[in-house]
Amino acid sequence: MTVENHKGGGLFVMKCGGSTLAALPDSFFDDLRELQRSGAQPVIVHGGGPAISGNLEKLGIESSFVNGLRVTTEEVLDVVEMTLAGSINKAIVRRIQGSGGQALGLSGVDGRLITARLVANSSEVGLVGEVTGVNAEIVRGVLAMGYIPVIAPIGVDAGGQRYNINADTAAGAVASFTGSPQMIVVTDVPGIMRTLDGRKTVLPSVTVGQIEDLIENGEIYGGMIPKVRAAIDCIQGNVSEVVIVDGKEPRVLSRVLQGEELGTRIIRS
Numbered sequence: 001m002t003v004e005n006h007k008g009g010g011l012f013v014m015k016c017g018g019s020t021l022a023a024l025p026d027s028f029f030d031d032l033r034e035l036q037r038s039g040a041q042p043v044i045v046h047g048g049g050p051a052i053s054g055n056l057e058k059l060g061i062e063s064s065f066v067n068g069l070r071v072t073t074e075e076v077l078d079v080v081e082m083t084l085a086g087s088i089n090k091a092i093v094r095r096i097q098g099s100g101g102q103a104l105g106l107s108g109v110d111g112r113l114i115t116a117r118l119v120a121n122s123s124e125v126g127l128v129g130e131v132t133g134v135n136a137e138i139v140r141g142v143l144a145m146g147y148i149p150v151i152a153p154i155g156v157d158a159g160g161q162r163y164n165i166n167a168d169t170a171a172g173a174v175a176s177f178t179g180s181p182q183m184i185v186v187t188d189v190p191g192i193m194r195t196l197d198g199r200k201t202v203l204p205s206v207t208v209g210q211i212e213d214l215i216e217n218g219e220i221y222g223g224m225i226p227k228v229r230a231a232i233d234c235i236q237g238n239v240s241e242v243v244i245v246d247g248k249e250p251r252v253l254s255r256v257l258q259g260e261e262l263g264t265r266i267i268r269s
Ligand SMILES: Nc1ncnc2c1ncn2[C@@H]1O[C@H](COP(=O)(O)OP(=O)(O)O)[C@@H](O)[C@H]1O
Pocket: 016, 017, 018, 019, 020, 047, 049, 186, 187, 188, 189, 191, 192, 193, 194, 219, 220, 221, 222, 223, 224, 225
């Protein structure tokens, strides 16, 4: 079975950040429904960092971050899974269905959709995973049934151990393994910004090679770092660009897919 690219934009992976999920207007989901109807094949990978932090706080469980990754114990992982694969995943599915689209929620554990192993610095961050594989057949099968796969970034290994995976990293891996030509990162800022002559401007495009300099000089920091690193990792093979956009921009998905200059495009060179 192959995933074909259609006039409506074909296969694309979209990552929705926890920073923006609640703020996404109904028109965002109307646009998604229209894309699906016109033959596009969207695949959604979502985050939910702020909601996880809120639930941990309510439960009185301490958590911290090392280089943007949540320090994850089994106790923290219970809350991560409950929040991502539970409330957040289902809220997105309900919003898509509410606008007339069709969606099916999954976590990376289901059908071993996302396999993972411990990250190299697990002595610092605990049960955080790096992706070893994505079962693209499941993604294709769900798309072929006419549903948008909505994926929570929890990974699993052969022994059944779960891992907390940064959502940008998981989305990049899903894009690579499904051979999606594009990954669209929907967040709460209009793209990668930089201060020029005292004014903040959005960079219309950056190359993989320019990114390390922007991190080095502090212009890319915090939550933007995993996005650009995921972009560097996935821009190869079929994935030719990663676009970072603000989800509140009207008809943002269809405009990006039509090639409009919006947000920041990260390209090979
Ligand atoms: N150069 C940059 N341009 C834009 N945003 C940046 C930049 N560097 C860091 N950021 C930060 O990255 C944030 C987006 O990451 P994050 O909050 O993790 O979002 P999400 O929940 O969508 O993954 C922005 O709100 C901003 O504070």
